[in-house]
Amino acid sequence: MSEPTMKAMAYRSYGGVEKLEQLELPLPKVGPGTVRIKVKAAAVNPVDWKVMAGYLDPILDTTFPAVPGWDVAGVVDAVGFDTPEFAVGDEVHAYGRRDTVGIGSFAEYMTLPVGAVAHKPQALTFEEAAALPLTGGTALRTLDALDLSDGHTLLIHNGAGGVGQAAIQIATARGVRVLATASAKNHELLASLGAEPLTYGDGLVEAVRALAPEGVDAVADFYGGALEQTLAVLKDSGRHASIADAGAVEHGGRYIWVRPDGKELERLDALVEDGKLTVHVVSTRPMQEAAAAFEESMTGHAGGKIVLTSFTD
Template sequence: MTERTMKAMAYASYGGVEVLELHELPVPKVGPGMVRIGIKAAAVNPVDYKIMAGYLDPVMDVDFPAVPGWDVAGIVEAVGFDTPEFRIGDEVHAYGRRDTVGIGSWAEYISLPASMVAHKPEELTWEEAAGLPLTGMTALRTLDALDISAGQVLLIHNGSGGVGQAAIQIARAAGVRVLATASETNHEFLSSLGAEPLVYGEGLIERVRVLAPDGVDAVADFHGEALEDTLAVLKKNGKHASIADGSVAEAGGQYIWVRPDAKVLERLDVMVKEGTLSVKVVSTRPMQEAAAAVTDSMAGHAGGKIVLTSFTD
């Protein structure tokens, strides 16, 4: 039997964008309880180039050639034994992080456990559906950890990033007052999401105290290098968490690393259907232009999701 192959953007060794090349790889098999997805779109996230550079080598095994990408949206192409949740032709999306780095979503196909995969809301485009899982689930996990409720005040460091944008919308839908830092060019957009924007950097503590003289109830750090400011404005017994600074645990906070879980993604999908959560896609490129998309992501000022779409001929 001839083995099916697929196009994939992959790297055979650690490095920068120069190691990312077009490969012809076997189409992944479909084990029991799994689905194979024909990929329509895959998001680019900062963690992708960090893994490619080897930053996570101490904690994650890598099978070379490795295909980056944990966010995916597409159509179910095959199902494994005992997978009643899905049928061939279903439109789905997922945060598809595995225990090892191997075949990710920057390819034509990916196979994932059904427990990671959710049905795509029809309200989302393919690009938006691919852009939601990692950032949205990270935001939701952070807010769950902070256990903040209606009427309380939340400070978000880096409200203009993908995680920050999702967190603002989720918190506002729950009746939370949100203060969020960003460059002035993004203030109008953050206001449109319901946040009270603040310029980040020197003087932030004083600017927060003007808006919240008694301090804030919780802080979500989506940037890093913000612990001193966080502790200065946090109320006594307030909670804080970070996705970018592991040292927060030593200061009574929680370091967040999101887990793949379709049930969490489905909570976000409900918000999408209700109209309280949206995804801002700022640029798209065909899959073979992944290196350029990574370069854009590394610049750090996207202001929304960068998404790869299907390979073009």
């Protein structure tokens, strides 16, 4: 009897987008405490093509052929033994990073531990639900590390990126005053999310000081290369964290790496249901166009989330 298979976009060795190809791979099995998800949408994140290029090889083992994708939304197709949290037919989403690189979300099916999975908010489409976990979880973990509350002032480097957009909304929901950097063309977007827009680059320190003469309570760096500016505008008692610069640790900051956590995702979903958090999807493509989606992501100017949808016949 032949083994059941599924379609997947995969790569057989590290490299660029030319390595991606559509393959027939074994259908993922369903073990105890896991759910198999029929993938409706998978978000594209810069880490996906960086993993494919081998950048994380020093810390993550890879099994080839490897399927990219850590963000997923879909419908539960099967559940493992003793999995009362979910039932077949449930609409779910998850940040599905594993300790090794293997079967990701750029496929027809994905199996994950129930601890990483949450029920999809009814307020979100599958595309929006797939776009939330990694960026939203990163923003939430960063803000939790900064311990911000009503009345604090926060500076965000790269407020127009996916993580930055989520962080602005989460922070403002907590009563935090948010200053955020972006290019001038994205200032209207930042303002619409609740931030006071600033242009990154030369003159940023002076601009921040003009708005917050005593300095800011915290800085969230979602871009990298801004440590000097961060320290220049931070109060002596301030806190800072970065998702892009491990050097922040040497200066009293935190280096953030989001974890798969269904409970954290439920916190984000609650903000969505309360109308305090939205997800901005700018581009969707069928799964077989993953290479083009990666190329779009590599430009760094998407202005929102890029999402892959189910394979077309």
